[in-house]
Amino acid sequence: MPPRGRLAALLLVLLMASMPWAPATPAALPFSESFSTVGVTSTIVIGAADGGQDDRVEVDVDDGRSIARVDLTLESAALGRSTGADLSGASDFDAPGAVYEGMDVNGSTLSILPDGAFWDFEDPNHGWTLGGSNVWKRGFDSTLGSTGGVSSGSNALYTYDGNYPNGMSTTYWATSPDLACNGCSGTWELSFMRRLGVEYNYYDHAYVQVKNAQGNWAQIWQNPAATMNEGTFTSQTLDISNYVAGNPAFAVRFGLGTSDGSATYTGWNIDDVRIEPNGGATGTGEGSWTSAPFGPEVDGAPHARLTLDASVPGDAVLEATILDALTGTPVPGFTDLDAMTMDLGAIDAADHPLLRIHLEFEEGTAGSPSVGSIAYGGRMLYDLEIVPLASWTDASGSDPASAGAFNAGSGVFTGVSTYTSPLTTHR
Incomplete structure (x- = not known):
């Protein structure tokens, strides 16, 4: 550059x-x-x-x-000296002078506090990973029917049509999407509707596991030393507080297998899965954050361009307003902006020597907005989601994946190569 x-x-x-x-x-x-x-x-x-x-x-x-x-x-x-600076990470998002409500400021990105999760499996795009070939399915067990195989609505998650087979040599899992819970605290619960048939745990096995903050799976339930053959759905609640708090990628999974060579039953039928707080810190789908003051009186440099490294999925909302830090009032022309870059050089530093940036967040149907960093004073700071790796090229014009130097599945580079970012414009 x-x-x-x-x-x-x-x-x-x-x-x-x-x-x-x-x-x-x-x-x-x-x-x-x-x-x-x-x-x-x-x-x-x-x-x-x-x-x-x-x-x-x-x-x-x-x-x-x-x-x-x-x-x-x-x-x-x-330029005689660097005037660029940026805000990124928990130390800046929760810096003295920053003000926020309903926000998670403890992670690498600035985002809305989670308000839990719920899946009734009516939407085919439920996000769960269903393991095995014709093991886990969405719908209902054809041998139980639409009444016996579903707790509410028309769909559930279930294993096999009919009984699970003898001789299962491994455990097959139905795994939820990750839930970002960096800012979660207090008591959290996993609840779901269950209809389960499984031989007692010396022979056959059913599990519930959650992913902890270290990324490891921890078992929170398994079938008891007695055969279970439930005839109806029943409500189940499990305490997951120790696994949710400060967890950037909490998830839950249900497992079936192994099995021995004798009796078999219907296996799992699961509906209406909830992950929710019970007296803990949670969000409402909206949040706001205001930075500590910045500007000539802090940085010794005039106002200049400000850039947000942000992700705003679908119909989510992220709006920025520039405030005069001394009066708390918006600077004219810099209110409710949805742009990811703004020219603060148009602001008279004599009239507004100190500024704050105020951000309003609102989640949409496709997810919540998040901010990785705020760069100002001419600095540009992006992650590879904003300037994707596929747009970087080597001397032959090939991107890392096309050149065989990067495995997108594992996220691993091999060999030694030089790649150049796409052209950026500065003025």
């Missing part, structure tokens, strides 16, 4: 009389003043950063004096 640049405007002023000029400086910069001589051309360098005009130079004209001519020349110049 080419080095960041700025524009230097050379203001040539032919002075007809004595005329002072002084750079009006932010608190972080020293104040200086100089005077011109009558009739002498003066050159004033006015710096500008990415996204906006520098307003740190003022020209005063005494009463009775005039400026004969003003010449403006634009030239590129190296």
Whole structure:
């Protein structure tokens, strides 16, 4: 990526009389003043950063004096120091001065607190992974019928049509999607409707497991030392509090197998699965977050471009408003923006020396919005979901997967290669 640049405007002023000029400086910069001589051309360098005009130079004209001519020349110049910064991770999202409600600020992304999960399996796109070949299915066991094989609605998850076979040599699982619960705390429960038929656990096996915060599966229930052959659905509730808290990828799975060579039964029939808090911290599908103050008085640099590295699925909503940090009021023209980049250089730093960014989150049917980082002062910070790896190329124009250097399934690179990002535009 080419080095960041700025524009230097050379203001040539032919002075007809004595005329002072002084750079009006932010608190972080020293104040200086100089005077011109009558009739002498003066050159004033006015710096500008990415996204906006520098307003740190003022020209005063005494009463009775005039400026004969003003010449403006634009030239590129190296940025003397980095003014870029970013907010990312729990230390920034929960930094002193940040204000939030209904948000998970403890993970690598800024997101809405989860409000639990529910599956009634009426939607064919339920997201569960059904293991085995014709082992786990969605619908109802044809031998139990639509009344006996479903607790509510028209569909459930079940194993086999009829009884499971003898001699099952492994366990087959039905696994839920992951639930991001970085900010979860308190008491959480797994509840579901169950109709289960299985020989006692010396011979045949049925399990319920959950994925803990370390990514390992932990068993929270197994069939007892007595044969089960339930004739109706019954409500089941299991405490999962120790596994949900601070878990970035909580999941649940139901397993059937192994089995011996004698008696068999209907196996699992599961409906209306819920993961929900009972007195814990949970979300409502909405949230808001306001950053700590930033700007010239903090960073010693003028306002410039701000970029959000964010994911906004489907009909979810993520809106940004720029606030004056001193008054708490929105800066005109920067209210309820849905853009992922905004030019704060248009904001007068003299009028608004400190800013905050206020974000409103609202989940949609396809999921919740999340923010990985907020970069400002000209910095660009993206993850590979925003600038996908497939758009990076080697010298031959091939992306890593096409070149055989990257396995998308395992996420592993092999060999040594150089890949270049797509072209980005800076001004």
